[in-house]
Amino acid sequence: MLDINALIKGKAEAGELFYESKEELVVSFEGWKLKKSEIKERAGYSIRLVKNGRIGFSGTTDPDAINDMVEKAVQSAQIGETLELEFPGPSEKREFDIYDDNVVNLEYSDIVELGRNIVDELSYLIDRFELKMELRKINSPKLEFQNTSGANYSFSSTYFGVGVELFKMEEGDVLILDETVSSTHKDEVFEGVPKIINRLKEKEEMTRDVVKVRADGVPVILSPNSIFSLLIPIFAAVNGKNVAAGSSPLISKLGEKLFDEKLSIVDDGTIPRKNGTTPFDGEGFQKQPITIIDKGVIKNYLLDIVTAKKLGMKPNGSSSRGIFSPPAPSISNIIVGNGDTNLKELLKYFPKAILVDGLLGIGQGNVLSGAFSNPVALAFFVENGEIVGRVKNLAIAGNIYECLKNITAISEEREWKGGVYLLPHILLDNLSITGGE
Amino acid sequence: MRERIFDAIKSRNAYIEVRIEKRESNRIRFRGRSIDEISASSDLGGFIRALAPNGGWGVVTFNRIEELEKRVKDAIELSRSIVPKEEIKLADVEPVDVKIKEEIKDDFRKYTLLEKKAVIENYNDILLSHSDYIIDTTTAYADSFLTTYYANTDGTYIEKERADCLVMIGAIARKNGNVQQAWEARSSRVSFGDLKGLDGIAKEVAERATKLLDAEPVKAGRYTVILDNFLAGVFIHEAFGHLSEADHIFENPKAMEMMKLGKRFGPIELNVGDDGSIPGLRGTIYYDDEGTKAQRNYLIKDGLLVGRLHSRETAAKMKEKPTGNARAQNYEHPPIVRMTNTFIENGNTPLDELFSGIDEGIYACRAYGGMTEFENFSFSAGYAYMIRNGKIAELVRDVVLQGNLFETLQNIEAIGNDFIWLPSGGNCGKNSQLAPVGMGSPHIRIRNVLIGGK
Numbered sequence: 001m002l003d004i005n006a007l008i009k010g011k012a013e014a015g016e017l018f019y020e021s022k023e024e025l026v027v028s029f030e031g032w033k034l035k036k037s038e039i040k041e042r043a044g045y046s047i048r049l050v051k052n053g054r055i056g057f058s059g060t061t062d063p064d065a066i067n068d069m070v071e072k073a074v075q076s077a078q079i080g081e082t083l084e085l086e087f088p089g090p091s092e093k094r095e096f097d098i099y100d101d102n103v104v105n106l107e108y109s110d111i112v113e114l115g116r117n118i119v120d121e122l123s124y125l126i127d128r129f130e131l132k133m134e135l136r137k138i139n140s141p142k143l144e145f146q147n148t149s150g151a152n153y154s155f156s157s158t159y160f161g162v163g164v165e166l167f168k169m170e171e172g173d174v175l176i177l178d179e180t181v182s183s184t185h186k187d188e189v190f191e192g193v194p195k196i197i198n199r200l201k202e203k204e205e206m207t208r209d210v211v212k213v214r215a216d217g218v219p220v221i222l223s224p225n226s227i228f229s230l231l232i233p234i235f236a237a238v239n240g241k242n243v244a245a246g247s248s249p250l251i252s253k254l255g256e257k258l259f260d261e262k263l264s265i266v267d268d269g270t271i272p273r274k275n276g277t278t279p280f281d282g283e284g285f286q287k288q289p290i291t292i293i294d295k296g297v298i299k300n301y302l303l304d305i306v307t308a309k310k311l312g313m314k315p316n317g318s319s320s321r322g323i324f325s326p327p328a329p330s331i332s333n334i335i336v337g338n339g340d341t342n343l344k345e346l347l348k349y350f351p352k353a354i355l356v357d358g359l360l361g362i363g364q365g366n367v368l369s370g371a372f373s374n375p376v377a378l379a380f381f382v383e384n385g386e387i388v389g390r391v392k393n394l395a396i397a398g399n400i401y402e403c404l405k406n407i408t409a410i411s412e413e414r415e416w417k418g419g420v421y422l423l424p425h426i427l428l429d430n431l432s433i434t435g436g437e
Numbered sequence: 438m439r440e441r442i443f444d445a446i447k448s449r450n451a452y453i454e455v456r457i458e459k460r461e462s463n464r465i466r467f468r469g470r471s472i473d474e475i476s477a478s479s480d481l482g483g484f485i486r487a488l489a490p491n492g493g494w495g496v497v498t499f500n501r502i503e504e505l506e507k508r509v510k511d512a513i514e515l516s517r518s519i520v521p522k523e524e525i526k527l528a529d530v531e532p533v534d535v536k537i538k539e540e541i542k543d544d545f546r547k548y549t550l551l552e553k554k555a556v557i558e559n560y561n562d563i564l565l566s567h568s569d570y571i572i573d574t575t576t577a578y579a580d581s582f583l584t585t586y587y588a589n590t591d592g593t594y595i596e597k598e599r600a601d602c603l604v605m606i607g608a609i610a611r612k613n614g615n616v617q618q619a620w621e622a623r624s625s626r627v628s629f630g631d632l633k634g635l636d637g638i639a640k641e642v643a644e645r646a647t648k649l650l651d652a653e654p655v656k657a658g659r660y661t662v663i664l665d666n667f668l669a670g671v672f673i674h675e676a677f678g679h680l681s682e683a684d685h686i687f688e689n690p691k692a693m694e695m696m697k698l699g700k701r702f703g704p705i706e707l708n709v710g711d712d713g714s715i716p717g718l719r720g721t722i723y724y725d726d727e728g729t730k731a732q733r734n735y736l737i738k739d740g741l742l743v744g745r746l747h748s749r750e751t752a753a754k755m756k757e758k759p760t761g762n763a764r765a766q767n768y769e770h771p772p773i774v775r776m777t778n779t780f781i782e783n784g785n786t787p788l789d790e791l792f793s794g795i796d797e798g799i800y801a802c803r804a805y806g807g808m809t810e811f812e813n814f815s816f817s818a819g820y821a822y823m824i825r826n827g828k829i830a831e832l833v834r835d836v837v838l839q840g841n842l843f844e845t846l847q848n849i850e851a852i853g854n855d856f857i858w859l860p861s862g863g864n865c866g867k868n869s870q871l872a873p874v875g876m877g878s879p880h881i882r883i884r885n886v887l888i889g890g891k
Contacts, residue, residue: 031688033522036494037515040769042482043500055475061500062459062481072477079465079554081472108518130689169685169692174811245468247573247609249616310471324462324478361815364806365837368609369616371654373837373889375815395839395889397657401614434657434889 002066004146008049011074014087014148015049016283020323022141027111029133032119032126034112044323045069050085051077059323085305087149088284096279097272102186103137103158111135114193118164121197125204129166136161151284159275160189161419166200176377177203182419184273209389211381215436219408220396221346221355221382224415224423229362233370233400234265238292238300240307240318240329247368249401250298259296260407262339266291267302269317269332275419276333282321287332290316302329335422339410346411346427348385354433355380355387356396373397394435403431442588445506451489451513452527454589456726457502458482458768462581465554467561469573477550482768487512493519498769528752528759530729532592537723539598540716543628545580553578556632557604560639564608567643570650575607575620593728601873603862604632606639610646617649617834619820624862627717645820652832655821655888661798662838662886663791668804668818670859670876673709674779675807676814676842681736682774683751685811700742703846706784709737711746713761713777719862720778720875722764727772731761748774766870773868778875784852791851791882798824799888801836812842837889845883853879
């Protein structure tokens, strides 16, 4: 590893050096067949420095261009923002069990075999569906970080994930069923695979009957697969960048109750074994759980050094960065608090309900305003707690600042999605849903 | 580079292609009065794809170019480890040996970061001084200069340059809890000067964001809709273009039936195509990332489906010809079937006639974004007006067009005669890869379009 002090000596007054390397192995199945295998290596440096009080940034993947990178960062600092950055000093490295030798040692042939087993399990659907699958492991990722205040750390985390997609595309009917499982640990993925296979099988059965109903005015249950898109505006609104820039609707709303008291959201980058977990954030601060919403009350923004400085607050370990992207606040593992209604009860809470399990147009439109309007990709009609069949041609619309004010119920049960989101089912009786038949 | 790559891939008993890319890029972004980001970066990396006899695709991507030879062997080994049920074949392409220089009139590399900053700072000032309601901006400049060295074992060698510069001018207005946004982007392959002198556009953006604060959300329902050039371009790209990418259908018999050539897709006036060979446009590639020459490909002619977009693999499988549409985001990705510059050709209805006869409709302009899942689409308009009695009336917000592509294309009632290639920079996302694309269209009028909302 290079030394930040030596690199910027005589060129800048303070700085940070970041190095990232990783080797990925990706095995892809298409049309029920093993089609492609990839080894992807990537390594590079980035530097952020302060020269004459101004901030500059540069990154490179060319190992012969390190000096050039420093030079470019110095040049960029000529027009960079003037801001006093307070870099953190050294702090203790805590262990969160995010590295698994079993992932590193997982052989290519083991991955192919796992893929083939999944294909075999689902092959009874071959006449009606196409299958696409990607198995990905990140082998030897390494992050190194130094700053001129003495912080100096390195760590590795592993990743293994499987994504399976069944899709059907015929005139007048498109259906996509997909499930993913991922973890930093091999055993969790191998244990999770039978579960996602079963879920795909169940869902496929549930979609066989198409029910013709009008959905207008029917209460809506958002599944963990669909609830995420309604949370995107909240993540944008608590992002320190939007708060510091003045465009977040949550400016000066800390401590105010804006949502139903059943809603609590924590961003926690310290949960053992999760893909969003790291000992430090992109600026060398220890990760910590950050309560975003507690019982409907806005509690914290996600802040890095720059946004905290601008707001006169303290950074809270929310920064992430890459070779070509300067540090910026971002989410790590999102935990939505569970409710006290078990899923069975939730399904029969109302005599009729629509279970929405997939949306189109996610994160599209004026996200900051909280407005959403999404066609529904997958939904089921629920009668007296039983799933009767699939409903097509639905759309939902509204504003999250209205419809999450009154939540009818949240399920006790939650599911991990994408290895970084722990999400419940949420029942809303005030969400505008239209279409059907 | 030529000899180096050919040395590494010769006498290997496999099809091999190598792509080495060197990219220099700069980004400057204002948020409000502050410089939110400034960065100057360089990226160097290689991509190798091998197809051994009776093997599958073996792909290796890497940063240390000196490891090329070893990496080629790795890719072949990966390819051999896969035994597909059906042999992967590649359609023939005539080998070429070409060097393509970007024809730049006013090279952004001659300007300092300070000069680049000055251009957008001016636009940023215009936005911020427009009204007290403008509380935030995203005004950004980005440029990138890419040199690609491509060779394959068919004997093709292509060395090409690609220059891109763009500005984005975005304003966020706020009144109490109501937050509205407006933005415009301009991109150029050929001239830094194209990004100057956009003061009028900056004023428009500020004006629009402010006015949207007082606009009512649109009332959901079915309307006759006129799409402006921008939204029509995005619509044809998103809703139809992606369906004509053969990789969605080449392994799927039912989908092939749905996309059978000769089938009626729209009115006789409708002509749609894709062309990656037009100098100066954002989606222009000249040659794709498999060494196939880009060309004009008609997809819909006189309302009938007449073509689709191919890679060498999808073309071989469907017994059609490669179209020059295999593109990769960068060296970290294999090429996939993608659009280049997608267009709807001019029809014969003058703009004012498009509006006449609409009692209550919507004039939807610009695009916030779009997403399709095969035939189902969803687009957000950047802004929109109601049309009342054939005239443009009040501004409305939160306009999202939703529907089924096949129905919607059939419902095109009239096509304007005011075709333009969109001056904005567009990036299209597919399979986690972004690609710069161009779009062009006249205004179009569609009946019975579902607009989401309450």
